[in-house]
Amino acid sequence: MPRTPHPRPPRRGRLLTAALTALAAAAATLAGSAPATAAEVNAARNAGYESGLSDWTCSAGSGGTVGSPVHSGSGALRATPTAADNATCSQTVAVRPSSTYTLSAYVQGSYVYLGASGTGSTDVSTWTPSATGWQQLSTTFTTGPETTSVTVYTHGWYGQPAYFADDFSVLGPNGGGGTDPGPQVPDAPGGLTAGAVTPSSVALSWTPVPGATGYTVYRDGTRYAAVSGASATVTGLAAATSYRFQVSATNAAGESARSAQITATTAPSGSGGSPSVPRHAVTGYWQNFDNGATVQKISDVPAAYDIIAVAFADATSTPGAVAFSLDSAGLGGYTVDQFKADIKAKQAAGKSVVLSIGGERGTISVNDAASAAHFADSAYALMQQYGFDGVDIDLENGLDPTYMSQALRSLSQKAGGHLVLTMAPQTLDMQSTSAGYFRTALNVKDILTVVNMQYYNSGSMLGCDGKVYAQGTVDFLTALACIQLEGGLAPSQVGLGLPASPRGAGSGYVAPSVVNAALDCLTQGTSCGSFKPARTYPDLRGAMTWSTNWDAANGNAWSNAVGPHVHGLP
Numbered sequence: 001m002p003r004t005p006h007p008r009p010p011r012r013g014r015l016l017t018a019a020l021t022a023l024a025a026a027a028a029t030l031a032g033s034a035p036a037t038a039a040e041v042n043a044a045r046n047a048g049y050e051s052g053l054s055d056w057t058c059s060a061g062s063g064g065t066v067g068s069p070v071h072s073g074s075g076a077l078r079a080t081p082t083a084a085d086n087a088t089c090s091q092t093v094a095v096r097p098s099s100t101y102t103l104s105a106y107v108q109g110s111y112v113y114l115g116a117s118g119t120g121s122t123d124v125s126t127w128t129p130s131a132t133g134w135q136q137l138s139t140t141f142t143t144g145p146e147t148t149s150v151t152v153y154t155h156g157w158y159g160q161p162a163y164f165a166d167d168f169s170v171l172g173p174n175g176g177g178g179t180d181p182g183p184q185v186p187d188a189p190g191g192l193t194a195g196a197v198t199p200s201s202v203a204l205s206w207t208p209v210p211g212a213t214g215y216t217v218y219r220d221g222t223r224y225a226a227v228s229g230a231s232a233t234v235t236g237l238a239a240a241t242s243y244r245f246q247v248s249a250t251n252a253a254g255e256s257a258r259s260a261q262i263t264a265t266t267a268p269s270g271s272g273g274s275p276s277v278p279r280h281a282v283t284g285y286w287q288n289f290d291n292g293a294t295v296q297k298i299s300d301v302p303a304a305y306d307i308i309a310v311a312f313a314d315a316t317s318t319p320g321a322v323a324f325s326l327d328s329a330g331l332g333g334y335t336v337d338q339f340k341a342d343i344k345a346k347q348a349a350g351k352s353v354v355l356s357i358g359g360e361r362g363t364i365s366v367n368d369a370a371s372a373a374h375f376a377d378s379a380y381a382l383m384q385q386y387g388f389d390g391v392d393i394d395l396e397n398g399l400d401p402t403y404m405s406q407a408l409r410s411l412s413q414k415a416g417g418h419l420v421l422t423m424a425p426q427t428l429d430m431q432s433t434s435a436g437y438f439r440t441a442l443n444v445k446d447i448l449t450v451v452n453m454q455y456y457n458s459g460s461m462l463g464c465d466g467k468v469y470a471q472g473t474v475d476f477l478t479a480l481a482c483i484q485l486e487g488g489l490a491p492s493q494v495g496l497g498l499p500a501s502p503r504g505a506g507s508g509y510v511a512p513s514v515v516n517a518a519l520d521c522l523t524q525g526t527s528c529g530s531f532k533p534a535r536t537y538p539d540l541r542g543a544m545t546w547s548t549n550w551d552a553a554n555g556n557a558w559s560n561a562v563g564p565h566v567h568g569l570p
Helices: 018-026 336-348 369-386 401-415 436-443 474-486 512-524 548-553 557-567
Strands: 040-042 063-066 076-079 089-094 100-117 124-142 149-155 163-173 193-197 202-205 214-219 222-227 231-234 242-251 262-265 281-287 307-315 352-359 390-395 420-423 450-454 494-499 542-546
Touching: 076 149, 089 163, 124 474, 149 163, 193 262, 202 242, 202 401, 214 231, 222 231, 231 242, 281 450, 281 494, 281 548, 281 557, 307 390, 307 420, 336 352, 336 369, 352 369, 352 420, 369 390, 369 401, 390 401, 401 436, 420 436, 450 474, 450 542, 474 494, 474 512, 494 512, 512 542, 512 557, 542 548, 542 557, 548 557
Parallel strands: 281 307, 281 542, 307 352, 352 390, 390 420, 420 450, 450 494, 494 542
Antiparallel strands: 040 163, 063 076, 076 163, 089 149, 100 124, 100 149, 100 163, 193 202, 202 231, 214 222, 214 242, 242 262
């Protein structure tokens, strides 16, 4: 969030060329994989990239292997296009003449292609414009009467972000060139811990296992549920009761041994455990500084705001630790005692007040276990000191999803089930589930209240349909929100973040009527622009603005228009 009326220049998203548009129009429809018969083998070698780039060649040094994200196994391909190179990674496989093969791979990223050349017949390719999670691409080809080898490949598109690929397969008759072994049964998960508890639920998390495609949760020795990520919330429990939990990892090869067992006890009856945030909520940032907007006390914030994010906590000399100091002088003599009393009054009126951590200038690094512990300890101390309901994560200089997730879970364990946890990533941070912010949000999904992405200071960005949308339009709001809604976040965890006035940001301001139209499009399928989501999301949380101060400077026009609309959503 900007602390001055003139924030840094907006990021500029890359506009696609006319050639890419032409390719998109001519692209083939993705086909499903055909099942392998007993006589078929996978002609690809090192198909899961477990041995680095062995057997693969990537153009212009564009490729490498990573341990996360992976579809299965311990490795995956990551290849980065440039303005002059599309990051082609290829392998030549042995095939039989006059034979049919099914080519497939799992991919992530924007504009990812899969194909085969030198088939001796018709060369083939298929693609996806946007895969925010692992998506399987598949096609078939038939070799010519004298063809004994074929080049298979993946590539991205010029100037686009890095793409990922895993579990490459060329299924067909054995051409004599060797085959790739199948996946191995994954190891048992470690690090199983219990997080927030309520009278009827326990939140669990564990360390992701390389090669696992899913996990099975056990309660008191009995299978409870299968999940895809490294966390789960076990519900339907009795109050003030101890339960035993274990988890196993699974993939196509089978199920691992179970993890070490832990015990967790639910909260007593009547102790609650859920944040007091309404189904549809409005979030507003309150400025603890004077930058030309209206100076306010917390008591001045209009009742339309359900969550008030106090901006900002700052870094300290201790890695990961945060501090907060009320700018009493800059706020006209607003005292700490008045500030605390105003927070209590807002809470008595059913509002939540959280401490926002970061902002445009806030460089807070949580990149190891020690700094994660410092973050949780210091944030919880500030919650106790001032009475905050939780924290808002607004780190605009990047974050480590592993250790920030660890820090937030530790804070949740200290604060209990009433913790309000919000996030305010930039648009670039939520373009892919592989991005650090998106991964963090998914890692802590069971304790996350809402992600209010900043739809401003951005430039053009890709929507969930793979098209580029310009900032400041209904389509920009709806098509980018769709990435989060279809990428794993619950609709109740998605909000639209916009400036309250043209002075509140460098670019991206839209009239309140545009915000309301986007809300209607996403929740009811009405008032859409050229982009209309495939389905509606009635549980969408609502909207956010920077800031209540800039809103006040503009006669509270934003909250007067957007507030009632959010609260009137179905």
